Amino acid sequence: MAQIDDLAFFQRLAHAGSLTATARELGxxxxxxxxxxxxLEARLGVELASRTTRRLTLTAEGERYLARGAAILEELHELEEALGEQQTELSGPLRVNATxxxxxxxxxxxLSAFCARHPRLEGVLELSNFPLSLGDQAFDIGIRVGxxxxxxxVARRILANRRVLCASPALVASLPRLTTPADLAGCPCLLLRENDSDFxxxxxxxxxxxxxxxxxxxxxxxxSNDGEVIVGLALDGHGVALRSWWDVHQHLASGALVELLPGWRGVRADFHAVYQQRRHVPARIRAFVAFLEEAMAGRVPAMAEEVAGDQGRADGGGGSRLRGSWRK
Incomplete structure (x- = not known):
């Protein structure tokens, strides 16, 4: 139907934010x-947006058309997904945002491996410094820290992660003995300036x-504003770094970096795959999140505390398993 096509076009236009960006996306x-x-405006008899080639601002009528139209399209997508799940092959768009x-x-x-298994998927991975809104930017899945x-x-944890204090062996040999975090005030530290955080x-x-x-x-x-640069500077012996386990575990295992202050640890920074709550979550989204949960374990080894926790639970200790789904 022409009305459905118009709804989809206007949703794409609103998400792109400009006529130029929409033209580029649609070819x-x-x-x-x-x-x-x-x-479209002539057919509806209202102005939906004021625009220039670089920017588009929705009118009140445009906002209403977008909101109600998105609900209609979502209902249609859910219906088609429910019917399509009778097929054995996953298909359709899979838009992912990560840092x-x-x-x-x-x-x-x-994502490459998953799409190779399911060639009918249309995978898109958009990387950004800041997490992007799933709804506003039309992403299916976001990879978030914390x-x-x-x-x-809805969030499913795909990786247990914690920040680790570390430095090169040569630098460690030149530092005074560290007993508490307060001792770091006199040490050369490598600062990561990102996301306006209190770096x-x-x-x-x-x-x-x-x-x-x-x-x-x-x-x-x-x-630096780049974590990879910070790790490189730490490897070169320029200072002490506080980096995530996923980023430095290989250097710690090889001895290129040494963990400091063993009696203390950085705060948790677990990774979650998040997606919007809905009555029917598309099979491709559920399948990719499950794939991330399973495959990530083979890419990043568990932290020592996680291994100890799993062993304690296997020996009859209390506590719930960390993997799984939860709704905040």
Missing amino acids: LSLSAVSKRLKQ FGFGRRHVAPL EPPDSRL AVWRFQRRGDPTEEQAVKVAGPLA
Whole structure:
């Protein structure tokens, strides 16, 4: 139906944010996109958006058309997905958002392997410094660090992760003995300036007693907004780094980096795959999230504390398994 096509076109236009971006995504000329929007407005008898070639702002009528139209399209997609699940082969779009470092290292190869298994999928991976909105940007899955604050999202943990304090053996040999996080105030530290975070304050928990925390303000001669650069500087002996386990476990295993302050540990920074709550979650989304949960374990070894926790549970200790799904 023409009305359904118009709803899908306008949703694409609103998400793209401009006529130019929409034309690029659809592979059409700018004039063709502009003409179609004019025809849609003429059919409805209202102005849906004020626009230039670079920016598009929805009117009140446009906002209403977008919101109600999105609900209609979602109902249609759910119906088609429910019917399509009778097929054995996954198909359709699979749009994923992740951060640059983790996305390049792990999500990209796993998406590649998953789409190789299911060639009818249309996979898209968009990497960004900041997490992008699933709804506003039309992503199916987001890879997030920490617990997502949005209660409308379902989250499944795909990797247990914690930040690790480490440095090169040569630098460690030149440092005074560290006994508490406060001792870092006199050490050269490598600062990661990203996402407007409080990069000069490092937080720690006492091992064995996570309720006891310490925060220390650090400083150092070098800083970067890229985690890979920070790891490289640490390997070169320029300073102490606080990096995620997934990023440095290989260097710790090889001895290129040494963990510091064994009585303390950095705060948790688990990775979750998140997606929007809905009555019917498409099979391709559920399958890819399950694939991430299974495959990630083979790419990043479990932290020592996770292995000990699993062993304790196997020996009859209490506690719930960390893997699984939860709704915030």
